[in-house]
Amino acid sequence: MDRKIRVLVAKPGLDGHDRGAKVVARALRDAGMEVIYTGLRQTPEMIAEAALQEDVDAVGLSILSGAHLALTPRVIELLRANGQTDVHVFLGGIIPEEDVPQLLAMGVAAVYGPGTATGKIAEDIRKAVLGE
Amino acid sequence: MNVDETVQAVRAGNRLALARLITQVENDTAVGRAALDRLFPFTGRAHLIGVTGSPGAGKSSLVNVLAQELRRPTSEKPDRRVAIIAVDPSSPFTGGAVLGDRVRMRDLAGDPGIFIRSMAARGALGGLSAATAAVSQVLDAAGFDVVLIETVGAGQSEVDIARLAHTTLVVESPGMGDDIQAIKAGILEIADILVVNKADRPGVENTERALRTMLELAKNHAAADAWLPPVLRTVAVQSNGVLELGQAIEAHREYLQRSGHWQQRDAERLSTELDHLIQATLVARWRSTLPAGALEAALVELAQRKLSPHQALEKLL
Numbered sequence: 001m002d003r004k005i006r007v008l009v010a011k012p013g014l015d016g017h018d019r020g021a022k023v024v025a026r027a028l029r030d031a032g033m034e035v036i037y038t039g040l041r042q043t044p045e046m047i048a049e050a051a052l053q054e055d056v057d058a059v060g061l062s063i064l065s066g067a068h069l070a071l072t073p074r075v076i077e078l079l080r081a082n083g084q085t086d087v088h089v090f091l092g093g094i095i096p097e098e099d100v101p102q103l104l105a106m107g108v109a110a111v112y113g114p115g116t117a118t119g120k121i122a123e124d125i126r127k128a129v130l131g132e
Numbered sequence: 133m134n135v136d137e138t139v140q141a142v143r144a145g146n147r148l149a150l151a152r153l154i155t156q157v158e159n160d161t162a163v164g165r166a167a168l169d170r171l172f173p174f175t176g177r178a179h180l181i182g183v184t185g186s187p188g189a190g191k192s193s194l195v196n197v198l199a200q201e202l203r204r205p206t207s208e209k210p211d212r213r214v215a216i217i218a219v220d221p222s223s224p225f226t227g228g229a230v231l232g233d234r235v236r237m238r239d240l241a242g243d244p245g246i247f248i249r250s251m252a253a254r255g256a257l258g259g260l261s262a263a264t265a266a267v268s269q270v271l272d273a274a275g276f277d278v279v280l281i282e283t284v285g286a287g288q289s290e291v292d293i294a295r296l297a298h299t300t301l302v303v304e305s306p307g308m309g310d311d312i313q314a315i316k317a318g319i320l321e322i323a324d325i326l327v328v329n330k331a332d333r334p335g336v337e338n339t340e341r342a343l344r345t346m347l348e349l350a351k352n353h354a355a356a357d358a359w360l361p362p363v364l365r366t367v368a369v370q371s372n373g374v375l376e377l378g379q380a381i382e383a384h385r386e387y388l389q390r391s392g393h394w395q396q397r398d399a400e401r402l403s404t405e406l407d408h409l410i411q412a413t414l415v416a417r418w419r420s421t422l423p424a425g426a427l428e429a430a431l432v433e434l435a436q437r438k439l440s441p442h443q444a445l446e447k448l449l
Contacts, residue, residue, distance in 0.1 A: 003159060004227070004252070029228035034252045039235035046241040050234060053248055055151035083148045 027118030182297030187285025259290030
């Protein structure tokens with residue numbers, strides 16, 4: 001059986017707008033991936049726990065609240081602490097340009113702003129996970 | 133981690149090792165098979181509870197509150213560990229899936245005695261995926277006392293769960309069809325416990341009456357010692373009726389063990405599993421012996437109506 005790419009799509013923090021997360025979840029589904037969608041207002045602890053139980057290859061975080069510099073490193077820290085050192089973390093939402101280098105330095109694989117073609121996200125994840 | 137280390141870690145309660153082994157088993161890899169061989173002697177202890185019913189009946193919400201009820205410490209069972217397998221459909225076109233059952237199970241986050249795994253059906257049609265039985269064995273061997281298995285939203289004939297689970301809950305909600313639906317064959321027949329969820333909605337009396345009438349008819353030709361499925365009302369989002377549901381599940385488990393049906397269901401389940409394995413393996417072996425192009429050639433002749441399906445079969449065998 002061919003290897004299925006499993007991706008957790010999660011919304012940490014308090015903003016209640018998950019349209020973008022759902023669009024990305026749907027696009028990854030259409031790219032043949034298995035997407036675990038966890039809904040709104042997840043704590044970093046809940047996200048890391050779900051990523052562990054689901055043994056995902058990648059975690060996508062959607063953040064529009066401006067709290068990305070606080071939430072993202074916490075999620076990455078917890079994933080690593082659980083032994084999931086090989087999970088790719090990508091970020092979407094409203095992320096100011098000047099924060100991107102800092103996020104990449106924290107270990108985020110990619111940051112996607114509004115207007116990103118969903119096909120590109122799927123392609124990036126596939127390449128990152130399969131090591132192409 | 134090699135197979136020995138994986139098996140040891142899973143038995144010792146290592147959650148990362150467990151999650152990774154489930155992936156191996158789901159993908160039917162050599163490592164997954166070898167680990168399952170080693171874990172199999174430790175299976176047969178967990179109570180497998182199936183939760184099925186129409187899409188939108190409230191299965192995930194019910195599992196959310198039921199898992200909490202089963203976790204509640206009692207004098208006999210101070211710490212029951214609960215695993216959940218939640219199956220959702222795969223796209224028939226891309227093979228992808230959005231697995232969304234965790235959205236309704238957020239109350240279970242942070243409880244180390246609970247382990248939730250979402251699975252895509254991956255083309256299987258009976259409401260489960262091909263690997264669900266094997267994954268339930270892994271969780272059983274990992275020491276979970278209860279494994280809750282939530283099927284895809286089931287229509288009328290997704291009844292595989294009844295062959296896998298010891299106890300099958302069929303979840304209905306008011307307004308899902310008249311009483312003729314209740315006398316059709318299929319999903320209602322497999323219920324050990326019938327749950328009318330969303331029981332605060334109008335029409336709950338009608339739904340309950342239709343189900344009870346159906347059960348009364350079935351009772352007439354049931355054996356004297358047969359289990360009579362109770363009909364229970366719940367409002368999962370308010371946790372109403374969940375205590376009673378937990379008691380009914382416990383009563384069913386006691387019935388199964390008292391009557392010998394526990395062992396009988398176990399034997400039937402293993403027989404079904406072996407049967408599936410034999411079929412899949414023989415087909416794969418036969419395919420590997422086919423000369424290249426033989427199947428394609430037969431398909432062309434079939435499409436041209438030169439052969440009937442049975443004649444094509446004769447030719448290929």
